[in-house]
Amino acid sequence: MKLTIAGTGYVGLVTGTGFANLGNDVICFDIDKAKINLLADGVLPIYEPGLEEIYKRNLKAGRLEFITDAKKAVRESDIIFICVNTPINEHQEADLTAVKEVARAIGQYMNDYKIVVNKSTVPVGTADFVKKIIKENQQKKIEFDVVSNPEFLREGAAVKDFENPDRIVIGSESKKAEEIMTSLYRSRARADRPIMITNIRTAEIIKYASNAMLATRISFMNQLSYLCEKTGADIKAVARGMGFDGRIGSRFLQAGLGYGGSCFPKDIKALISMLKQNDCDSDLFEAVNRINEKQKSVVVKKLKSVIEIKDSTIAVWGISFKPKTDDIREAPSIIIIEELQNMGAKIHACDPVAIENAKNVLNDVMFFENPYETIRDCDALIVATEWNEFRNLDMRAVKILLKNPIIIDGRNIYDPKEMTDLGFKYMGIGR
Ligand SMILES: NC(=O)c1ccc[n+]([C@@H]2O[C@H](COP(=O)([O-])OP(=O)(O)OC[C@H]3O[C@@H](n4cnc5c(N)ncnc54)[C@H](O)[C@@H]3O)[C@@H](O)[C@H]2O)c1
Incomplete structure (x- = not known):
């Protein structure tokens, strides 16, 4: 299959390289010329264990192409993955500027049926937003589908996670898109690591819910760490004692300096905004965020x-x-x-x-x-x-x-x- 990856950052590069390694032809498109030049010249601009080897192999095999030409990126592919950054804006919401730019280009240059995949972490309702932008920018009416396929990779283990994901979530309301996406991902699914088809809004929420759960576990342990210090207990042993309980499990129970990175902090903030916009209580996640901010110092x-x-x-x-x-x-x-x-x-x-x-x-x-x-x-x-x-x-x-x-x-x-x-x-x- 011919795929385009829009946005060649940590997620886009791993996804593009991973799909090329499965035998697909992949166009990696980015607006950052310097980054694309490096990548086209065989220089990987990020450190991710195991990535360099498969990137070099697939570049040499001609299955990976790096371009800044949006028209070519849209026209020459069947499936376009949106993997651009969605940072937090001044209102503490996910900033969809880059997503909107890609959707606009897709609408403008579309020449035949496309599946547009939201892989960036985006608030619930964004698939509808992307659909609307594409339609508004189409020169003539051409059929397309938007699906949600959130990414769960962990930096530092991203290549492994691409090859062995715990689950693949596809939110789709089109049978045709569902079938094509399932065939694209089929080789990576296992009985206990399935492809899960949901409606689009469920898929969008699964991503935030997963990150919020992990962040909550970290803040939970950090809050308890103060009690351990005051009373002579050891939070590491407390975590171990909790982790043997099959209902709890041992992961993400480390007290420390709090969570960081490009995902948890912004995703918790975006989730709080989403809850508020939908007149829902956000107390739990506000506490998670507050505990984390305090923990860094x-x-x-x-x-x-x-x-x-x-x-x-x-x-x-x-x-x-x-x-x-x-x-x-x-x-x-x-x-x-x-x-x-x-x-x-x-x-x-x-x-x-x-x-x-x-x-x-x-x-x-x-x-x-x-x-x-x-x-x-x-x-x-x-x-x-x-x-x-x-x-x-x-x-x-x-x-x-x-x-x-x-x-x-x-x-x-x-x-x-x-x-x-x-x-x-x-x-x-x-x-
Ligand atoms: N990094 C992670 O571990 C991780 C994991 C899961 C999900 N995500 C989500 O995936 C998305 C991407 O994250 P990332 O860490 O790869 O971001 P990143 O900042 O590393 O990469 C984003 C890339 O998009 C490019 N870009 C910006 N605007 C563009 C446009 N209009 N057209 C084409 N390219 C454009 C940027 O130049 C950049 O190269 C975010 O929504 C993030 O929340 C990230």
């Missing part, structure tokens, strides 16, 4: 309780919003670093892959590739991202290199007793 408060931050030098291990990605959007580390700088601290920071992205948003930070070099003569160390690279280091050497043996472990990756026995002043979250 918790390590700064802890640090302030043990050292004078003004004129200190603080080392930060981990910049990306989570391990195995170079994505720093809404990363707690950025807020922590800026807060410390405002209080007069100098920052040394280290990350296995996110330094280049961090240089674009952070000023006056000294970046290091090596975690040991990062901490030399620093007054304290903050662990902001739980990269495996930080888990098994020589903590005796760490103690020698730091000016003061202070670790604020924002991701609870170390054992408090071991750290205390080594002579560190160690503070985790909720322990």
Whole structure:
């Protein structure tokens, strides 16, 4: 099948490459010329484990094309996936500007039947909105269908998630579109990981509901972490004790610095707006959001309780919003670093892959590739991202290199007793 992917970011690139790898011809279309030039030249602009190999293989095989020509992108495909960014706007709603632009181009250049797939995370009702924009821009009446096919991939494991999704949700009100989409996805479905066909609005809500549930679990544990600290309990053991309960499960129960990234923060805010617009109560998700905002600063408060931050030098291990990605959007580390700088601290920071992205948003930070070099003569160390690279280091050497043996472990990756026995002043979250 001939597919167009509109928007070649984290989702679009993984989706386009993944479909090319299944034997489809894929046009990746983006308005960012620099990005498209890099991609056409064989340079992958993002870090995502496993992506480079399949991208290079399929580019070489001629199954992947990178273009900025909207007309060609629309005309030469049967199915057009909208994978553009949907950030939060000043009213705390999902900004559909890019979605609207793509829909306008589809209407304008459409030459025969197309399936238009909303893969970007978009509020309930957006499929109708896309349909309306396409119709308004058609030169003559041509049949088309809009379906909702939300994306659930996790950055850092996106290639695996494309190949082995937990489920594939297709919201469709057209039998023809449903059949074509099912045949496109059939090879990836399994008995216990089905293709689920729903109506369009249900599919649109499944995406927000899923992210909101995961974010709620994180805020739930973060709120409990305060009680653990006050009473001498350990939130990690509490999470373990909860997780063995089959009704609860063990995932997404880590207390820490809160959730970040390009999805959960904006999706919770957009869900709150959607609920309000539909005269529904949004108390639960407002609390989830509020707890998360507060959580990002918790390590700064802890640090302030043990050292004078003004004129200190603080080392930060981990910049990306989570391990195995170079994505720093809404990363707690950025807020922590800026807060410390405002209080007069100098920052040394280290990350296995996110330094280049961090240089674009952070000023006056000294970046290091090596975690040991990062901490030399620093007054304290903050662990902001739980990269495996930080888990098994020589903590005796760490103690020698730091000016003061202070670790604020924002991701609870170390054992408090071991750290205390080594002579560190160690503070985790909720322990
Ligand atoms: N990143 C994730 O982990 C993830 C997971 C699931 C869902 N989503 C959702 O998928 C969507 C895309 O997310 P992302 O992280 O890939 O975003 P991104 O910012 O990495 O990429 C978006 C791309 O769209 C391009 N674009 C903008 N306007 C365009 C236009 N008019 N025509 C063509 N291209 C255009 C941008 O140049 C950019 O390359 C969002 O709605 C997001 O919420 C993201």
